[in-house]
Amino acid sequence: MALGFFCLALFLYLSLDPDSGYTSASAAASGEGVEITYGSAIKLMHEKTKFRLHSHDVPYGSGSGQQSVTGFPGVVDSNSYWIVKPVPGTSPKQGDAVKNGATIRLQHMKTRKWLHSHLHASPISGNLEVSCFGDDSNSDTGDHWKLIIEGSGKTWKQDQRVRLQHIDTSGYLHSHDKKYQRIAGGQQEVCGIREKRADNVWLAAEGVYLPLNESSK
Numbered sequence: 220m221a222l223g224f225f226c227l228a229l230f231l232y233l234s235l236d237p238d239s240g241y242t243s244a245s246a247a248a249s250g251e252g253v254e255i256t257y258g259s260a261i262k263l264m265h266e267k268t269k270f271r272l273h274s275h276d277v278p279y280g281s282g283s284g285q286q287s288v289t290g291f292p293g294v295v296d297s298n299s300y301w302i303v304k305p306v307p308g309t310s311p312k313q314g315d316a317v318k319n320g321a322t323i324r325l326q327h328m329k330t331r332k333w334l335h336s337h338l339h340a341s342p343i344s345g346n347l348e349v350s351c352f353g354d355d356s357n358s359d360t361g362d363h364w365k366l367i368i369e370g371s372g373k374t375w376k377q378d379q380r381v382r383l384q385h386i387d388t389s390g391y392l393h394s395h396d397k398k399y400q401r402i403a404g405g406q407q408e409v410c411g412i413r414e415k416r417a418d419n420v421w422l423a424a425e426g427v428y429l430p431l432n433e434s435s436k
Contacts, residue, residue: 222429253423254431255375259315260300260328261426265290265394266380267418270407271299272334272392274327274351282339282389285350286332289406290394300328306363306406314432317366322386324362327351333362334392334412336385343397347390347411360387369420377423385411391419 234377244334255261270290275298279287291299304324310342317323325334331352352361363386372379383392390411395418396405412419 229311253361253377253428255303255317255377255423256313256429256431257303257305257311257315257317257323257424259426259428260302261428262294262299262424263301263325263416264292264424266420266422268394268407270294270334270394271424272301272331272394272409273299273406274330274334276330279342279348279350279402281342282348283337283350285352286330288334288349288351288409289399290409291406298327298329300426301325301334301421302328312432314429315423315434316431318364318374319368319372321366322363323366325364325383331355333358334364335361336390336392338388341408341410342391343399343408344395344410345395346393347385347388347413349392349409349411351380363387364392375423380420380422382415382419383421389413391415392421393419 255352268290270292273291274288275284277287278284303317304326306322307325330351333353335352336347336349341348364383365386366375367382367384368375369380375381388411388414393412394407396407398405413426
């Protein structure tokens with residue numbers, strides 16, 4: 220496990236934006252109260268089912284035909300890591316705290332595509348489809364999500380319940396116990412839904428977190 224965290228940290232370090240001025244080593248973390256910073260790679264756990272937000276290089280057979288996004292039951296899977304990024308043209312830098320109400324993007328670490336949503340119907344429930352789209356140089360507003368911290372927290376930490384609301388459709392990132400039989404047997408549907416429900420609460424779980432910049436404290 221320690222070797223896995225080291226390899227992931229090394230990957231993140233080598234993929235940092237050289238113009239950011241960030242040179243500190245990444246730190247593996249799995250515990251309450253750890254600050255989530257831009258550039259960190261995290262797993263998002265669906266609070267109700269405990270499945271992790273997941274993607275893989277398998278397209279939907281309907282809807283957009285884009286790369287599918289699911290809920291994965293296991294903890295140890297490299298396809299469940301997402302890198303927290305700001306939206307283009309905004310001021311946050313790598314290592315800055317992620318503030319309540321911030322608009323962020325989540326980049327799937329393995330395929331480099333962005334967590335995305337639109338008005339296509341999701342395959343099982345017919346809600347808003349959630350997919351992965353684009354690449355390092357191709358991203359649009361369909362990749363933008365608003366971070367909403369439940370409670371009084373001002374910055375995102377591991378022990379906080381959060382919702383992610385899609386900017387273009389107003390849908391909340393949502394999951395439930397409805398599972399796929401074909402494209403990802405045993406994995407559950409992830410979709411968007413416009414109502415606040417218990418099923419659209421997530422928590423940051425395992426991850427490799429860039430140290431917090433002193434200037435953002």
